[in-house]
Amino acid sequence: MVNLLALDTSDDACSLALSFGGRRWVDHQVVPRGINRVLLAGVEGLLAQAGVRLGDLDGIAFGAGPGSFTGLRIACGVVQGLAFGAGLGVLPVSTLEVLALGAARRTGARRSLVAVDARMNEIYWGAYRIDSDEVFSVHPPWVGSPAGVPVVDAEDDWFGVGSGWRNPTFIEGALGFPVAHTDPDALPEAVDLLELAQRRLTQGRAHWLDPEAAQPVYLRDQIAWRKRHERTQG
DSSP states (O other), X not given: OOOEEEEEOSSSEEEEEEEETTEEEEEEEEOSSOHHHHHXXXXXXXXXXXXXXXXXXXXXXXXXXXXXHHHHHHHHHHHHHHHHHHTOEEEEEEHHHHHHHHHHHHHOOSEEEEEEEOSTTOEEEEEEEXXXXXXXXXXXXXXXXXXXXXXXXXXXXXXXXXXXXXXXXHHHHHHTSOOSEEETTOOOOHHHHHHHHHHHHHTTSOOOBOGGGOOOOOHHHHHHHHHHHHHHHO
């Protein structure tokens, strides 16, 4: 069993989970403002509950985004500092995948359309299927207007999760079908991030990275680069 700390501050929660010796400890607090004031204290408290030191762990997994710019910067800065100080590796995990796995844990949903408010009248979007508690991408992560979301197969039983579903009209108009069940109040939870990280590390599907690799995922920048690259190659 991999011993690790998992944390996510990509949205309105400071979410922490710790695994050590086959046991788990969780601290999930909704704090729309002031995450930076509770994150380190939360880490210290979780380690104290478990009776372990940070250096006893194998590494730190974190929600790398997409999500709140401020929240992602806070998470990456803290993860880098903690990992450097304790000589640990880091593992970035997609917050969209974490939301999809969380939906499966809470509702049993095996197909999730993840939509997260990206401000500027846009959403972060991803379509995922869950198989044997692993998350597989049906469509690459995307950011843009809700009216332009990539189309998915209407015959699948989709579950909508994330803050982007608070106003589903434009999304459903783009998809061409209604989504029967949604959870617009769902936030990424570190217990699901922990599960993804442990499974991928144990199965050799992921590997620890150096602390400087704790960088946010800026989906807008990635897609803008891809479009520029496609134009130059066309």
